[in-house]
Amino acid sequence: MTTAATTDIDALATRLRTVLGNERVISDRQELRTYECDGLAHYKVIPALVAFPHTAAECADVVKACVDAGVPFVARGSGTGLSGGALPHADGVLIVTSQMRRILEIAPADERAVVEPGVINLQVTRAATPSGYYYAPDPSSQQICSIGGNVAENSGGAHCLKYGFTTNHVTGVQIVTPDGDLVRLGGRAPDAPGYDLLGAFVGSEGTLGIATEVTVRLVRLPESVRTLLAAFPTTDAAGAATSAIIGAGVVPAAMEMMDALAIEAAEAAVHCGYPAGAGAVLIVELDGPAAEVEAQFVHVERFCRDNGAFEIRIARDDAERALFWKGRKSAFAAVGRISPDYIVQDGVIPRTALPEVLRRIGEIAAERGVRVANVFHAGDGNLHPLVLFDDAIDGQAERAEEVSGAILDLCIEYGGSITGEHGVGMDKAKYMPRMFSADDLDTMQLVRCAFDPRGLSNPGKVFPTPRLCGEVPGRHKGVHPLQEAGVAEVF
């Protein structure tokens, strides 16, 4: 028996095939399974259809087709997100932008690059480097994650301490609105007149539409980069060094910390050769004009020693710097070497609360008998606790989940945030009411109602309870032909 829903989807698939061609629409169940999850692999939903637009116009046509059919759609870039933001909708279309991957322009004189959403983050930097520029936001997944995904998630990275996040580096987007219209927000010049819809769009996790072209800032490559790796007996000591550095008015390009368990994992995985016996390592990177960097580097080194660093290594060249970073950037995956399963948490606390919060995480972990490895952006208080467990052992997954949730509660208790860079997505929507009041969430959703009154663009993400938007403005499509013919009912 054919249900109304599958009839609708079949009709939609036919329409999408006329737009994109057969090969760029997937409806085969086995093939669809490839797209059942993003980087947060324990959530799995098989989408009804997958579509691969190559142009903004095609993307708009796909969205229009979805709107006409009343079918939800979810945008996906490289699928590396860690909050389930690109988790498909079972009755919806997954719109994959990874084939929209042209770098349209590198304009050093404008300090801008214009790219399609499927372009890989690192490719922007690679394309700009010959001109002496780079793209500053550098999420750990920068070798595979896409700019479109970065825009959706407002991605961060180790160097956002000094340079800011994706939202500070995107000056313009072309989007497909949830009505299926192509609209430009911002551009090459700053401060476009009107509401800063660009600012609202970046980080909206695919709920306000799909970026089809992105204009980003390019930053001049720094004259000098100095990187130091300091080993401390405890995380408290490393935390004190962090406070001393920030307190002295130094703004490092990056300041990253790992605790003993995270170091152990990184050693096992990538043999980064961090100092033995360290309770914590701190990686501090300074960049900028050479004289500035030299002068501040001396202070940073002293602050580390004064606060108990027992070994300090200074990268002599890019290769050594890369080795320092290798341990840090591979830390998430490396934990797989010491634990069959793990949860990557992402929370933020005021930086000064770091020692206290780490102690309490330790207590919570000990109470529940769960191990937690800590990797974090120490400069801005962005914690990435890795909660280790073995799914094969009864009850461990539940306990790990409890610990992970308790860590988020700690972040809220200390005035922080439930996510610093991974996004809310599917994973953390349920925690939003702990951080925001019902009125706060209602107010945020006014923006959603303005952009997407039908609630078709990535529904079920970010907000635990959708807001009713009232009358749908704009285009009125009339009665669906299938409904008119009595073939289908509107649900």
Next chain:
Amino acid sequence: MSVPFEGLIPATDQDAIAGVPARYVAAPATTEEAAAIVRAAAEKNLAIVVRGAGTKQDWAAPPRKLDLIIDTGRLTGVVDHAAGDLITVVRAGTPLSELGEKLAPAGQQLALDAPILSSTVGGTVAVNMSGPRRMLYGTVRDLLIGVTMVRGDGVVAHAGGKVVKNVAGYDLGKLITGSYGTLGLVTECVFRLHPLPAAHAYVSRRVAGVAEAGRIVAAVLGAQVVPSALEVSTAPDGGIEVCVLVEGVPEGVRGRVETTRFLFGGDAAVSDTAPDWWATYPWGPGGVGFKLTAALSAVPGLLAAGLAARERHGVPLAVRGSAGTGVLYAGLPGTTSPDVVAAVLADLRAAAGRAGGHAVVLTAPSAVRPQLDLWGPVEGLHLMRRVKEQFDPDARFAPGRFVGGI
């Protein structure tokens, strides 16, 4: 004269906004009081304009309707300054200058060198005011990390938080920034702070024309100077001043100043004080003020278009602003005839459009304003209308002040 509910006082002639008289004024001292006033105003269907220090009430269009001014003069003070975390929580009515004084003893600053320092935090956010150092530190949208606001129905909402790194929920702070008070009443802001630099220096030179100014600007941008600001300012005789601000540690500043002097060539001057035009708008009280934006490489072209308009229309048009970010301001005397202002605007708007940017009228005398399209083309206007419709369906806040009559 009686007032419709408690907490209001009758307005006076001085309370008129851009020539539009108000009926009442309220000055709540807390977010809760402000919310109660907005709720009561909603019941009586009063139109509200929020006023801080009142320094920019002649900006944008006059309100279409005005019953109640909510004055933030009692919503003042620094609620929190967490120096170790480099953030501050401040009430919207606090003047920028006062905030600066509160932060300085800790060696910190809100890095907004806005041209009008007597402006309040709320007013600065409302019009997205920025200064020369936006080149290094960004603008309100980059520094505002949390916001508390009262909606048109009196509901109090927060967004963002007290930590710099935070992607939970929509960034309403950015939506509010530059919204000219049309989405609600901002009562409290959280900002990220920066350390005050240990040393600074201004390198400046006066050049004969746009070509030389453009050469210097491009040279500085391409070098390793990392300026905090790169400004240009036209002089009445056709010359152009170019000035770079370098900030940092003394050892670093010395070297970068030398590099900058070399790039400037000629008789570049170094000083620890700014030129007198620095961080000021190129128009006086009652004047006409434009904001012009451009892609970076198109700044010299825009500057040239400004000078050409000056010649063509025989007006003392002054142009000044951030050549390092593509944001210039232009000013005319308030006595310029409306037709001429409109003709200059048309030239500037065409030039800004060619430069990938916009020309908007920030302020103009009430005799001139009705003849001008203040905002010019606005991309995404239909979405903006929908945002306004959602946030403020009764057009309670500053009706008519913003783009497209929002």
